[in-house]
Amino acid sequence: MLAPGSKKTHRAYVWAYATTSAADIKAVVYDFSPCRSGEYARYFLGAWKGKLVCDEYGGYQASFALGVTKIGCMAHARQVLRVTRHQKSILAEQAFQLCLKTNKETWTAI
Template sequence: MLGKSVLHADETPVQMLKPGAGKTHRAYLRAYVPTSFDSLRAVLYDFVPSRPGEHCRTYLEDWRGKPVTDDYASYKAGFAAGITELGCMAHARRKFHDLHVSHQSQIAAEALELFGALYGVERDVAQVPADERRQIRRERAKPLTETLHRWLIEQRPRVPAGSGTACAIDYSLKRWEAHIRYLDDGDAPIDNNWVENEIRPWAIGRSNWLFAGSLRGGKPSAATMSLIQSARLNGHDLYAYLKDVLTCLPTQKNSQVAELLPHRWEPAK
């Protein structure tokens, strides 16, 4: 995973019991996923006791790629160490979408049309090689981003400070450089939606198990879910995969353990 030049990164809060306190505090589950353009289908979950960036830096070690993130401060500490942030265009679009749904905002409708043109280009380049994707983006998407940027700047003085529309515009402008970096890298996605799908099982799980008992419980749960969700991404029957892995693992040579990983495992014929 850490050999990839681009990784999605996202997180979701998980309640964890405080030792000896009889109450919970907020811990976090982080997910790291290669992009949809990558042939590797895998997800790595990391359970951490708090949000600060040292957990992210420790987990990623010396990785110097490009994380696709959602403006979380916990990731920013790594940017000065040679990591280049890629923004999430979907988060910028979503703020205007919410305005349009709640207030039928004309400005939001115009913004959605401009964002929609960018996503139209992405649909056209989803299946082409990275070099070709980059070239098409430069030819078709770059002029669209320039139009969107001008439009955002023009609209900002026309809306009241502190309004929902102003906040949506300010978010896009503040994150602009990160949002458009995907134009120069054919391996980079336009948004972070790919990893958000892998966060969803944990969001659903919270309704059932409510909290983690401890950090010692959360860490192995994250490792187990990494295997399960990666197996799903590779289209495996979960029962068949886990049964075979648990059967083989006690006698598997250390040098061959990697063969049991979901993206390398093959069912017995």
């Protein structure tokens, strides 16, 4: 983003929010913010208390404390699985299988 008045650029962010495939209204909303602070996501979400599919970004933690339900990002979990299978970690494989089971139950509830 071009910083106003300075003729220099700095990093800015666009948050993406989408309804689920089961929602009556199909929508994607892009929300611009000048920094990565989780306060922008909390401001946009307001009093919403649904299920949020996300990665481990710390900016969401306050939203979880306010009643938003976290659903882990399976794309990131698959990356972890590839690494752990390469390293032949039985414990990591068990953790991944537990993650799959937990997310399957959560997705079924949506």
